[in-house]
Amino acid sequence: MTEQQWIARARHGDADAFEQLVVAYEGPVYRLALRMCGSAEDAREVTQDAFLAAWRGLPAFRGDSRFSSWLYRLTTNAAIDFLRREKHHLGNLPLEEAPERSAPQQPELLAEQREQQEALQRALDQLSPEHRQVLLLRVVQQLSYDEIAQALSLESGTVKSRISRARRQLREILLRQGNFFPDSAVLPNGKEG
Structure with a gap:
């Protein structure tokens, strides 16, 4: 099927x-919820909330957007609601899904990459939801600007400006922390376009 x-x-039930x-x-x-919330326990709760919202909202799902885009919107909304409801302080969670830039065999390089991932997660935690x-x-x-706009009921220009602001804030936070990553390394697959 x-x-x-x-x-x-x-x-139809x-x-x-x-x-x-x-x-x-x-x-x-779950991975999206984990990055939004910062803890596995909270992410499990948000994942349940998102799927519950999907089950309840599915009869009204018109299919104007991809199912995945709609589901990601429900997930991010559930995470934002959870964070506001709990007034939850985000913990440090490494970006275990971030692709490695190389496969170094040297412990120093592995430690450096781990440190960069942790710094990046701390910086992400400081952004607004x-x-x-x-x-x-x-x-x-890896949704397009239009898919994000559709999923979040925003204008495409609003999505672009939020992403631009988020990237700029992220770079500023990383610089303040003393982490001088090259622009292309700020986020995996960090293409602007």
Whole structure:
């Protein structure tokens, strides 16, 4: 069965079809929640909230955007709501999903890369949830500006300006921390376009 068929069946209350969608998207949703919240326990709760919102909202899902874009929007909204509700201070979480720039065999290089990832996560934690949201959707989930705009019900220009501000703030934070990463290394796949 295709994803569209699972969606159609789930929209009509088929719990087994919805379970197939959960299985397909649980990993990406959890990773996005983890980056938004900073702790595994909080990310599990946000993931549950996002899928619960998806189950409840699926009958109204029109399919104007990709299912994944809609689900990522639900996830980021659930994370923002959770963070506000809990007034949660973000912890330090390494970006374990960030691709390695090389495969060094030297312990010094491995330690340096780990330190850079930790510094990057600390800097991400200092961004507002809205800036972190668009930046992670762009860089981690690799959504286009239009997909992010559609998923978050924003204008494309607003998405572009938020991403630009988030990148600028991230660079400033990293510089203040004494981390002088080259611009291309600020975030994995950190393309502006």
